[in-house]
Amino acid sequence: MKIFKLPILKSLWTQKPLYRTFHGHSKLLASDVYSQYQAVRRGEQEIPKYFNFASDVLDKWTEIEKAGKRPSNSAFWWISGKGEEVKWSFEELGFLSRKVANVLTKVCGLQKGDRIIVVLPRIPEWWLVNVACMRAGIVLIPGTTQLSAKDMLYRLQASKAKCIITDDTVAPAVDSVASESQFLKTKLIVSQGSREGWLNFSELYKNQSADHSCAKTRIEDSVNIFFTSGTTGSPKMTEHSQGSLGFRPLLSERYWLDLTPSDVIWNTADTGWILNSLTSVFDAWVFGSCIFVHQLPQIESATILNTLCRFPIDTLVGVPTLYRMLVQNDLSSYKFMNLKHCMSGGEPLNPEVMEKWKSQTGLDIHEVYGQTETGIICSVFKGMKIKPGSMGKAAPLFDVQVVDKNANILPPGQQGEIAVRIKPIRPLGLFSEYIDNPKKTAESERGDFYVTGDRGTMDEDGYFWFIGRDDDIIISSGYRIGPFEVESALMEHPAVAEAAVVSSPDPLRGEVVKAFVVLSATFSSSDQEHLACELQEHVKKTTAPYKYPRKVEFVQQMPKTITGKIKRHELRNKEWGRM
Numbered sequence: 001m002k003i004f005k006l007p008i009l010k011s012l013w014t015q016k017p018l019y020r021t022f023h024g025h026s027k028l029l030a031s032d033v034y035s036q037y038q039a040v041r042r043g044e045q046e047i048p049k050y051f052n053f054a055s056d057v058l059d060k061w062t063e064i065e066k067a068g069k070r071p072s073n074s075a076f077w078w079i080s081g082k083g084e085e086v087k088w089s090f091e092e093l094g095f096l097s098r099k100v101a102n103v104l105t106k107v108c109g110l111q112k113g114d115r116i117i118v119v120l121p122r123i124p125e126w127w128l129v130n131v132a133c134m135r136a137g138i139v140l141i142p143g144t145t146q147l148s149a150k151d152m153l154y155r156l157q158a159s160k161a162k163c164i165i166t167d168d169t170v171a172p173a174v175d176s177v178a179s180e181s182q183f184l185k186t187k188l189i190v191s192q193g194s195r196e197g198w199l200n201f202s203e204l205y206k207n208q209s210a211d212h213s214c215a216k217t218r219i220e221d222s223v224n225i226f227f228t229s230g231t232t233g234s235p236k237m238t239e240h241s242q243g244s245l246g247f248r249p250l251l252s253e254r255y256w257l258d259l260t261p262s263d264v265i266w267n268t269a270d271t272g273w274i275l276n277s278l279t280s281v282f283d284a285w286v287f288g289s290c291i292f293v294h295q296l297p298q299i300e301s302a303t304i305l306n307t308l309c310r311f312p313i314d315t316l317v318g319v320p321t322l323y324r325m326l327v328q329n330d331l332s333s334y335k336f337m338n339l340k341h342c343m344s345g346g347e348p349l350n351p352e353v354m355e356k357w358k359s360q361t362g363l364d365i366h367e368v369y370g371q372t373e374t375g376i377i378c379s380v381f382k383g384m385k386i387k388p389g390s391m392g393k394a395a396p397l398f399d400v401q402v403v404d405k406n407a408n409i410l411p412p413g414q415q416g417e418i419a420v421r422i423k424p425i426r427p428l429g430l431f432s433e434y435i436d437n438p439k440k441t442a443e444s445e446r447g448d449f450y451v452t453g454d455r456g457t458m459d460e461d462g463y464f465w466f467i468g469r470d471d472d473i474i475i476s477s478g479y480r481i482g483p484f485e486v487e488s489a490l491m492e493h494p495a496v497a498e499a500a501v502v503s504s505p506d507p508l509r510g511e512v513v514k515a516f517v518v519l520s521a522t523f524s525s526s527d528q529e530h531l532a533c534e535l536q537e538h539v540k541k542t543t544a545p546y547k548y549p550r551k552v553e554f555v556q557q558m559p560k561t562i563t564g565k566i567k568r569h570e571l572r573n574k575e576w577g578r579m
Helices: 006-013 018-023 033-041 053-066 090-107 124-136 149-159 171-180 201-206 242-252 274-286 301-310 320-326 351-361 438-443 483-491 528-542 568-575
Strands: 076-079 085-088 115-119 139-142 163-167 186-190 222-227 237-241 264-267 290-294 315-318 341-344 365-371 375-379 400-403 416-421 449-458 464-469 474-476 479-481 496-506 510-519 551-554
Touching: 033 053, 033 242, 053 090, 053 124, 053 242, 053 274, 076 124, 085 090, 090 124, 090 201, 115 124, 115 149, 124 139, 124 201, 124 274, 124 290, 149 171, 163 171, 171 186, 186 201, 222 242, 222 274, 237 242, 242 274, 242 375, 264 274, 274 290, 274 375, 301 320, 315 320, 320 341, 320 351, 320 510, 351 365, 400 449, 474 496, 474 510, 479 483, 483 496, 483 510, 483 528, 496 568, 528 551
Parallel strands: 076 290, 115 139, 115 163, 139 222, 163 186, 264 290, 264 315, 315 341, 341 365, 510 551
Antiparallel strands: 076 085, 222 237, 365 375, 400 416, 416 449, 449 464, 474 479, 496 510
8 A cells, every 4th residue: 555755745735724724723632642643744754654543543532531631521422312321431442442352352263354244233332343343453344234134145255254243133134144154253243132153242342351452553454344336246345444544534634524522423324334434433533522323223303303402412424315304394493402513425415405404503514525435535624615516625635636538637617537646646545455356446547546436527616516426326315326236136036027227316315226127028917016016125125125226117128238238327317307
């Protein structure tokens, strides 16, 4: 992995206005973890060879906390919504995560570099396992709790994970494919009861010693692997390092979150996605802020709004669907206790939603843009002029441009592909590679750039505007859904001869999955509405439920190329009225 050299780091950073904001902000930060990296940020010192987020950030906050130099603010604050509550200081987080690290290494026999899949809802154990894996140098692979048995098998086989941690909801799916997962050695369950063939996580970690020495990890060592949605094939494994996730925010300072140790941040994203890892682990804890978590078995407007009224949440992060839901309520009847900064990411947010939110709450919504591969690369920073519909300017450390098919930088206003400069030096923050897929890794590079696959423009002021995917990925409620998996699930049904899946506009979710289906010649159905429901249920059972087609249209034939490939773009254009 290529790391920033000093002149580039310095020249990129001094162009960013938030540098001045930081220095005049608060004396609370004068003695925090930033002090040891100021020389690196100024370009006067090389990025360190070794780095571990647990020891170099979290444990430093413990020292600051114990010295009485941090506000009396929890590091972690969880509520169940049913009266249960958990609060940890950085010291308590360190104590408990060391116990979990001993479970992983001494009980499960995992070693530095081994991989573990973690599929848990928004419960405290997810955060303990994250920190424990950092301490042990174990590579964590998060997954959404909506994964099916087929999804789980693919991830277990592709990742070669030796251990999995999940709960009672997902455990049956794991058991159904465990015999085919030759690399899986240990299964840990977070449960009040016992399950045959599983070790009980809660019982084990409570009885473990808290004496654990943090692994010495290089800044390029893998810390997380995220599975992306595939366009024409299976999901890819995207590798992120200690540097790209943990050290990057130390160089970027407060940029998109703009937090302090006094702040409380609430991110409603699923635990399986990188937005949760960025917002609710690395980027928030770098600043010594409190991460607030609501278990949220279901995303409901009343629950979100009441929580904002009852708890001192300063910063809210959510996908556009969240805000579309919230503005359908009479917000004048709610008084938020402390909210002052709202952010949206995962897909474009409608300008009319931003205006309605602003008119009823007095708060702006700041958009951010990024991918699993990049993290946040564009943002509307606090204090920046908001241009409704724009995802803001390039974030610190990234040179973001709009390029053509030959990697030439396009002038303002001209449509092209959003790209990040990676040559002569790859920026710290970008993923390392698609694991076991060098061809795909190479295809993601064009000239001096990593190309995102998203089309957009940049205006004269440096603001970026999202137009759409350059491939067939569907972005619905912040979930990125590859059509291939949905089409494959549909093709397993005996009634389906051909299937094509595209995005379709939706007022709440932005876009949803729509399936065009050609029925098998041997299958006839006079009740197509019933058959559509049957196909939807089939997909829910075959793959993750969030991927099912909310719209189904039966057609006689598909538009195809001369070589017989389905022209998804024609179907998509028809849905969006672009014909």
